[in-house]
Amino acid sequence: MSEKFDVTVIGGGPGGYVCAIRSSQLGLKTACIESRGTLGGTCLNIGCIPSKSLLNLSENFHKAKNFEKFGIETGEIKLNLEKMMKNKDKAVTILSKGVEFLLKKNKVTYFKGTGSFKNQNQISIINNKEETTIETKNTIISTGSEPVSLRGIEFDEEKILSSTGALSISKLPKKMVVVGGGYIGLEMGSVWSRLGTEVQVIEFLDHIIPEMDKEISTEFMKILKKQGIKFELKTKVEKIIKSKNGVIIETFSKEGKKNKFEADVVLISVGRRPYTKNLNLEKMGVELDKRGSVKVNKNFQTNIKNIYAIGDVIEGPMLAHKAEEEGIAVAELISGQSGHVNYDTIPGVVYTSPEVASIGKTEEQLKEKGINYKIGKFPFLANARAKVIDESEGFVKILADSTTDKVLGVHIIGQHAGEMIAEMSVAMEFGASSEDIARTCHAHPTFSEAIKEAALSVEKRQIHS
Numbered sequence: 097m098s099e100k101f102d103v104t105v106i107g108g109g110p111g112g113y114v115c116a117i118r119s120s121q122l123g124l125k126t127a128c129i130e131s132r133g134t135l136g137g138t139c140l141n142i143g144c145i146p147s148k149s150l151l152n153l154s155e156n157f158h159k160a161k162n163f164e165k166f167g168i169e170t171g172e173i174k175l176n177l178e179k180m181m182k183n184k185d186k187a188v189t190i191l192s193k194g195v196e197f198l199l200k201k202n203k204v205t206y207f208k209g210t211g212s213f214k215n216q217n218q219i220s221i222i223n224n225k226e227e228t229t230i231e232t233k234n235t236i237i238s239t240g241s242e243p244v245s246l247r248g249i250e251f252d253e254e255k256i257l258s259s260t261g262a263l264s265i266s267k268l269p270k271k272m273v274v275v276g277g278g279y280i281g282l283e284m285g286s287v288w289s290r291l292g293t294e295v296q297v298i299e300f301l302d303h304i305i306p307e308m309d310k311e312i313s314t315e316f317m318k319i320l321k322k323q324g325i326k327f328e329l330k331t332k333v334e335k336i337i338k339s340k341n342g343v344i345i346e347t348f349s350k351e352g353k354k355n356k357f358e359a360d361v362v363l364i365s366v367g368r369r370p371y372t373k374n375l376n377l378e379k380m381g382v383e384l385d386k387r388g389s390v391k392v393n394k395n396f397q398t399n400i401k402n403i404y405a406i407g408d409v410i411e412g413p414m415l416a417h418k419a420e421e422e423g424i425a426v427a428e429l430i431s432g433q434s435g436h437v438n439y440d441t442i443p444g445v446v447y448t449s450p451e452v453a454s455i456g457k458t459e460e461q462l463k464e465k466g467i468n469y470k471i472g473k474f475p476f477l478a479n480a481r482a483k484v485i486d487e488s489e490g491f492v493k494i495l496a497d498s499t500t501d502k503v504l505g506v507h508i509i510g511q512h513a514g515e516m517i518a519e520m521s522v523a524m525e526f527g528a529s530s531e532d533i534a535r536t537c538h539a540h541p542t543f544s545e546a547i548k549e550a551a552l553s554v555e556k557r558q559i560h561s
Contacts, residue, residue, distance in 0.1 A: 099205070101127045103430060104219050104232035106211040106375065109137020111407035111419025112238035113195050116204045118427035126204045127230060129211035129221055135195040137240050139416040141188060142260045147283055148447055149184040150263065154290040155449050166486070175291055177268055184263070212376040216400055234402045234430050237375065237382075237390055238423065241368040241408035246275065249336050249364065255343050256336060257363045259284060269293045269360035273345050275333050277304030279446050281365030282320070286448040289325050296326045296357055298333060298347060305446065307413075309458040309507040311493065316452055316509055319489055328355070336362055370409040385411070395435075396426040404430070418442050441524045445514040450490050453517035456505035456524055457495060468498035472530060472554030474546045476510045478561040481541035487511040492550040494530055501529035501554070512543050519547060530554040 103119040105112045108130030116128040134141055160173045199206050207230075209223030219235065221228045243258035245251055253261030262284040270293065274285040277299035289295040297304070303313045304320075304327070317327060330350040337344045342360040349355070370389045377384070383391040383399045390398060390405035397404055404426050407419030421442070425435030446452040462469050472494040476482040490510030496503050506520040523533055533551035538544050552558040 098218070098229050098231045099127075100231040101125050101205070101233070103127070103234050103236065103427070104129065104211075104230065105236045105238055106219070107137065107238035107240060107407070108132070108135040108195070108206070109238060109240045109407065109419065110139050110416040111240075111423040112137065112236070113199060113204075113423075114420045115236055115238060115406065115423030115427050117198060117202045118424045119430065120202045120204045122427060122431040122433075124427075124431060127207060127219075127232070128199060128204050129207045129209060129219070131208075131210040133208060134192040135199070135206070136188075136192045137416075138242075140191055140195070142263060144416055145191060146184045146188050146263045147259070147280075147287070149187050150180070150287045151283060151447050151449075153180050153183065154287045158290040158449075175268065177266070177291070181264065181266070210374055212374055213380045213403075214376075216380065216402055234404065236396075236423075236426055237372070237377075237398075237403065237405040237409055238407050238419065239371045239375065239409055240419075241414050242371045243364070244367045244369050245364050246333055246336070246366065251364070255338055255361055257361055259363070259365060262288075262363045265361065269342075271296070271342075271359040273298060273343070273357050273359040273362045274365060275345070275362060276365035276367070277301070277327070277329075278307075278365060278367070279305065279444075281363060283447055284363055284365070285325060286320070286323075289323060290449075294326075295324070296328065296359070298328045298331050298345070298357070300330070300332055302330050304329075305452065307444065308452065308454050309493065309505070310460055312452060312454065312507045312509050315490065316446075316448075319450065319509070320448070328357075331355070368408065368414055372409060387411075395429050396422060412439065413442065413444065415442065415444065438525060441521055443517045443521055445517065447514060450487070450510045451508075451513035453508045453513035454506070455517055455520055456503070458505060458507070459495060462495060462504060467504070469504060470496050470498050470501075470530070470554050472496070472550045472552065472558075474549035474553055474558060474561055476543070476546055478549075479541075479543060479546045481543055481545070482511065484541070492516075492546045494533070494547075494550045494554055496530040496554050501531055503528050503530055503533070506547075508547075510543065510546070516544055516547060519544060 102124035104127045105116045106129050116126050119126040207221045209221040251258045259280045274281040274297045285295045305313050331347045335346040343362045345357040347355045390409045406422035408414040421437045428435030443455040475491040477488045482488040493507040495505040530551045538548045549558045
């Protein structure tokens with residue numbers, strides 16, 4: 097007899113394992129299937145977590161090389177790349193084991209293997225050529241996404257890298273070309289630049305981080321240029337040729353200029369696509385859109401009533417925390433509660449140095465929608481804490497409705513921006529006005545005072561600038 101479950105989650109990434117835990121907490125007998133062999137998905141294994149380890153370690157390395165100007169004298173600073181990679185791998189292993197413990201603690205049955213649909217109530221799990229079949233009342237597809245390459249170019253993870261390969265380079269490259277000026281490309285480019293690699297970014301558009309506020313994007317590129325990263329905008333990659341010593345990247349600009357770039361490695365970071373292979377969705381008749389995303393309604397339901405989908409496989413930003421929120425919401429909906437995700441208050445963060453964080457609408461989006469707004473800005477150059485520790489690049493920008501003063505968007509570039517944006521997530525979730533933020537006492541001296549000052553600036557009453 098097949099084991100029977102109320103809920104089966106296919107995919108053990110941030111959306112999947114969180115969904116499985118919440119389902120079990122709500123009294124539903126729950127299974128979680130993961131093909132990777134370790135839980136945590138792309139984020140924990142080959143994405144957010146290992147990249148943040150390398151971002152932190154490379155920043156420490158860069159700071160240590162500049163200690164002398166602060167009166168801290170040390171001996172020669174050396175890079176031990178092998179040890180750095182081992183430190184990253186150790187963190188990943190510990191966290192992955194931690195997720196496995198959480199499933200066990202919450203009485204979720206964990207299956208290792210590839211899950212696919214036999215029919216809408218039967219799931220096949222293949223592990224080492226052995227098949228197990230389970231019965232399920234409801235199934236949640238949470239299989240994440242995979243990197244996209246350029247047409248006709250395949251990743252070899254040695255010279256032509258995806259984000260996965262960029263996390264495991266064994267020898268410091270002299271030069272790296274990054275194709276794509278988005279989150280992942282700039283984070284990984286930043287890591288290797290700080291460790292001593294010459295980094296060149298090639299971007300098809302006329303600005304980097306296209307999802308973010310244009311003013312923030314412009315300032316961000318200025319700062320990265322000062323750090324030594326080079327940029328070639330409005331440029332298309334035509335061809336990548338492997339050479340004896342690395343790669344040759346042939347490009348064509350929108351002005352009609354052809355160019356060639358030589359590098360040891362090229363990181364292709366032009367986006368990700370939903371991963372729905374081997375699920376048997378075509379046979380099931382589950383509808384997909386043109387991008388290959390699973391179509392769902394507001395309750396995350398596909399066209400088959402007991403099959404749901406969340407995270408990177410559906411429309412929306414491919415962010416781990418977005419998937420987690422959807423995982424909790426769908427578990428609560430299945431159990432009869434009113435699960436909900438507010439897509440207007442999902443923050444995005446680029447974990448470079450300085451960090452870039454954003455939530456809500458950009459200026460460009462407000463203009464496009466014809467919404468009248470006010471702007472408040474405050475530079476970290478005028479923030480005491482930032483100034484005293486020599487981390488004063490960037491600013492806070494708040495966009496508020498001209499009539500109601502409701503905060504519509506917040507954009508921060510500066511150290512600790514990824515932590516600071518959480519305050520604005522809470523404020524916006526509660527429908528705060530800029531005056532609400534301006535009248536909230538912030539500890540001194542902290543970076544967060546820049547948020548208060550930016551809120552004061554909406555009505556042109558900032559104190560410290």
